[in-house]
Amino acid sequence: GEDVEQSLFLSVREGDSSVINCTYTDSSSTYLYWYKQEPGAGLQLLTYIFSNMDMKQDQRLTVLLNKKDKHLSLRIADTQTGDSAIYFCAESYMDTGRRALTFGSGTRLQVQP
Amino acid sequence: DAGVIQSPRHEVTEMGQEVTLRCKPISGHDYLFWYRQTMMRGLELLIYFNNNVPIDDSGMPEDRFSAKMPNASFSTLKIQPSEPRDSAVYFCASSFGGAGTDTQYFGPGTRLTVL
Numbered sequence: 651g652e653d654v655e656q657s658l659f660l661s662v663r664e665g666d667s668s669v670i671n672c673t674y675t676d677s678s679s680t681y682l683y684w685y686k687q688e689p690g691a692g693l694q695l696l697t698y699i700f701s702n703m704d705m706k707q708d709q710r711l712t713v714l715l716n717k718k719d720k721h722l723s724l725r726i727a728d729t730q731t732g733d734s735a736i737y738f739c740a741e742s743y744m745d746t747g748r749r750a751l752t753f754g755s756g757t758r759l760q761v762q763p
Numbered sequence: 764d765a766g767v768i769q770s771p772r773h774e775v776t777e778m779g780q781e782v783t784l785r786c787k788p789i790s791g792h793d794y795l796f797w798y799r800q801t802m803m804r805g806l807e808l809l810i811y812f813n814n815n816v817p818i819d820d821s822g823m824p825e826d827r828f829s830a831k832m833p834n835a836s837f838s839t840l841k842i843q844p845s846e847p848r849d850s851a852v853y854f855c856a857s858s859f860g861g862a863g864t865d866t867q868y869f870g871p872g873t874r875l876t877v878l
Binding site: 755 | 767794796805806808811813818819854856858860864865866867868869870871872
């Protein structure tokens, strides 16, 4: 079945690295995504990774995918106060023809100055 | 491109009234999604369209909710009659099926308050 789980809250100090984790249950997922939601705003796509990749790096963001354990993580290097937001992971199942994403419940990242 | 456009940004109404939320997807996108976000239930997919045709409406809560997409550049989500438990932020998102991914682009949302 489709289920995406995330921890609810993470607090870090400015300048430290943040690691936000996500687990999913469906091994047929094709792409996995990270979205960011700032207060009062919609979800903004940060990055995505194809399911046959292990890692993807984009500036301060590093995505790691462990397909065996169905574990996805987002690492933010040199975390800034502007990174405070809710982060959602999501998966898609393009092979099934279903085009909707399944979202996790979101992890609230709080960055302490 | 202006991105996904939603209107109104905020809506306050009284129980029993009809509410219509509007969405303009990104030009060229052929998928459109309506989501609802609440503290209790998180982000829920209500319905999605492909080429203006509803594909999956299994997330629509009940018959009080209806969605239409009369053309490729416009969709509405209607609640009639509205109830206090419908209070939430409603998001519209769009994607391009030919992109090779399911990347969805979200609008800013409509915050609905039903008194």
